[in-house]
Amino acid sequence: MAVVFDRPKALLDIPTHYCPGCTHGVIHRLVAEVIDELEVLDKTIGVAPVGCSVLAYDYFACDMFEAAHGRAPAVATGIKRSNPDKVVFTYQGDGDLAAIGTAEIVHAATRGELITSIFVNNCIYGMTGGQMAPTTLPGQITETTPYGRDVKIAGYPIQVSEMISTLIGAVYVERVSVDTVPHVIKAKAAIKRAFQYQLEGKGFSMVEVLSICPTNWGLSPDESFIWLRENMIPFYTLGVKKDSTQEVK
Amino acid sequence: MGEKVLMKGNEAIAEAAIRANCQCFFGYPITPQTEVAAYMSRKMPKIGRVFLQAESEIAAINMVYGAAGSGVRSMTSSSSPGISLKAEGISYIVGAELPCLIVNIVRGGPGLGGIQPAQSDYFQATKGGTHGDHNMPVYVPASIQEMVDLVQEAFDVADLYRTPCMIMGDGMLGQMMEPVEFKEVTKRKLPEKDWAANGLQGRKKHNVINSLYLKAEDLENHNLKLQEKYKLIKANETRYELFNCEEQCDLIMVAYGTTARICKNTIKLAEKEGLKLGLIRPITVWPYPVEAFEKTINKTKHGYLSVEMSCGQMVEDVKLSVNGRAPVNFFGRVGGVVPNPQEILMNVKELVGGVK
Numbered sequence: 001m002a003v004v005f006d007r008p009k010a011l012l013d014i015p016t017h018y019c020p021g022c023t024h025g026v027i028h029r030l031v032a033e034v035i036d037e038l039e040v041l042d043k044t045i046g047v048a049p050v051g052c053s054v055l056a057y058d059y060f061a062c063d064m065f066e067a068a069h070g071r072a073p074a075v076a077t078g079i080k081r082s083n084p085d086k087v088v089f090t091y092q093g094d095g096d097l098a099a100i101g102t103a104e105i106v107h108a109a110t111r112g113e114l115i116t117s118i119f120v121n122n123c124i125y126g127m128t129g130g131q132m133a134p135t136t137l138p139g140q141i142t143e144t145t146p147y148g149r150d151v152k153i154a155g156y157p158i159q160v161s162e163m164i165s166t167l168i169g170a171v172y173v174e175r176v177s178v179d180t181v182p183h184v185i186k187a188k189a190a191i192k193r194a195f196q197y198q199l200e201g202k203g204f205s206m207v208e209v210l211s212i213c214p215t216n217w218g219l220s221p222d223e224s225f226i227w228l229r230e231n232m233i234p235f236y237t238l239g240v241k242k243d244s245t246q247e248v249k
Numbered sequence: 250m251g252e253k254v255l256m257k258g259n260e261a262i263a264e265a266a267i268r269a270n271c272q273c274f275f276g277y278p279i280t281p282q283t284e285v286a287a288y289m290s291r292k293m294p295k296i297g298r299v300f301l302q303a304e305s306e307i308a309a310i311n312m313v314y315g316a317a318g319s320g321v322r323s324m325t326s327s328s329s330p331g332i333s334l335k336a337e338g339i340s341y342i343v344g345a346e347l348p349c350l351i352v353n354i355v356r357g358g359p360g361l362g363g364i365q366p367a368q369s370d371y372f373q374a375t376k377g378g379t380h381g382d383h384n385m386p387v388y389v390p391a392s393i394q395e396m397v398d399l400v401q402e403a404f405d406v407a408d409l410y411r412t413p414c415m416i417m418g419d420g421m422l423g424q425m426m427e428p429v430e431f432k433e434v435t436k437r438k439l440p441e442k443d444w445a446a447n448g449l450q451g452r453k454k455h456n457v458i459n460s461l462y463l464k465a466e467d468l469e470n471h472n473l474k475l476q477e478k479y480k481l482i483k484a485n486e487t488r489y490e491l492f493n494c495e496e497q498c499d500l501i502m503v504a505y506g507t508t509a510r511i512c513k514n515t516i517k518l519a520e521k522e523g524l525k526l527g528l529i530r531p532i533t534v535w536p537y538p539v540e541a542f543e544k545t546i547n548k549t550k551h552g553y554l555s556v557e558m559s560c561g562q563m564v565e566d567v568k569l570s571v572n573g574r575a576p577v578n579f580f581g582r583v584g585g586v587v588p589n590p591q592e593i594l595m596n597v598k599e600l601v602g603g604v605k
Binding site: 012041042043044045047054055057058060061062063064065066067068071074075076077078079080081082083086103104106107 | 272273275299301303304305307308309311312313314315316317318319321323337338341345446447448449450451455456457458459460461
């Protein structure tokens with residue numbers, strides 16, 4: 001019988017630790033499928049963050065690094081500069097990339113590092129149990145914003161893709177979502193293009209993936225997808241934020 | 250090469266690192282070590298190697314983590330406040346067992362402190378200095394020639410034991426000029442870096458550079474492995490100089506780096522006054538040369554005097570080494586003030602009392 005669906009070679013056959021309904025598994029798979037399709041497994045090096053996806057180094061079949069919290073783009077810079085023939089990507093959550101690691105992502109982008117960052121935004125710190133993230137929406141209830149995020153106290157969420165797209169060194173920035181099948185297909189295309197731009201030596205590329213956290217949002221996976229569509233997408237609008245090779249409207 | 254050239258300490262470190270086949274330098278400007286980075290920025294691109302000025306000390310050490318983890322010889326350099334910022338990265342480098350060189354050209358602290366020479370980062374360098382149970386070899390040269398010689402040594406020791414190594418100079422050594430000779434050094438036989446995460450390239454199992462162990466027993470085992478490594482380093486890599494300690498001394502001074510050179514002048518001054526002083530000069534401050542005290546414990550009439558450009562940090566290791574068998578005293582100047590031989594001698598005289 002013909003096999004029509006199989007595990008990508010770039011993912012190891014290991015049960016993940018992710019909560020039921022979490023979309024990290026989907027995003028891992030998209031990255032792995034892209035690595036397979038581009039036939040770069042042999043020369044890809046990934047950098048895992050601190051946060052929910054900390055153990056990503058156990059799941060990807062390529063060589064992997066575990067970085068300190070927020071430092072993945074600096075670690076990736078060191079890897080890529082010393083191994084310019086390799087494909088290097090970081091996989092980071094919103095606390096990691098947009099709070100403690102803001103300096104590292106901004107400067108890796110502005111240097112035009114030939115790396116790709118997969119930025120998973122679920123508006124919350126997942127691993128530590130649901131505290132406010134730099135991406136937490138105004139009014140959103142978290143463990144450390146029990147009365148809802150008050151922008152007068154906690155300020156406003158960061159629209160990372162819009163911020164990074166202002167940097168000359170960043171050649172490709174797109175925000176995608178994995179809440180529906182069509183969105184998942186678009187997300188994969190974006191991740192693939194980001195990797196391709198790296199392979200072509202164009203510059204820094206980043207794909208922001210809107211993701212859900214049923215556990216810490218206190219919602220079912222289905223309710224979470226609805227929450228994502230009703231609350232996240234209006235603020236974190238989907239689409240290509242920057243593509244230096246094309247005119248973006 | 251065999252010919253002597255006049256070089257500034259910081260530039261000599263950089264040249265020595267290039268000759269030791271350092272492929273990547275990641276740094277951030279800070280006085281009084283910036284010349285290391287500046288020299289690297291001139292030379293490295295011309296020989297196809299990497300120089301990158303990072304956005305922060307934190308990023309610089311993490312770039313070293315990335316390069317070292319992929320099996321490439323790499324380094325960073327900084328000065329005291331910068332090393333504090335690098336502390337996080339150093340801990341991860343230790344945890345992941347990555348070889349690299351970290352240079353600290355020490356300036357006075359705490360806080361922003363000053364930019365004059367100091368030895369006040371002794372505790373930070375020798376007692377871990379970051380979170381977690383760990384140490385790393387710390388070399389404390391007393392001349393620019395020795396600094397140059399120790400660069401190759403530190404890189405080799407780093408590779409051999411999979412550990413970061415530190416060269417800790419002070420602002421004086423970094424800034425002054427001395428003649429140096431870049432000798433052909435005997436390189437050690439080093440193991441293959443089969444652990445490096447540099448792409449599978451046909452390898453079946455992926456390599457992971459990591460310091461996370463979620464099971465308590467696994468983390469304990471990892472720590473015990475590190476401690477075994479430290480035992481080996483203590484046994485094999487401890488270095489020191491005994492100066493003027495062959496015969497019975499009135500007192501033996503203990504000093505490293507710039508301070509040790511000043512103490513040698515104190516020894517000359519003391520001789521004129523009929524005082525016989527010895528000197529223990531640690532070349533590694535971790536591992537600490539306890540053996541030097543075993544060799545001299547019966548050769549000093551009035552014990553030991555730790556002379557430092559700090560408020561009494563190394564003196565604690567002197568006390569641990571002497572373990573109550575002889576008096577241990579301390580003399581130090583701090584904040585960037587460099588002690589002079591006369592004031593050290595004055596202090597010695599107070600300790601040896603009536604001895605003439």
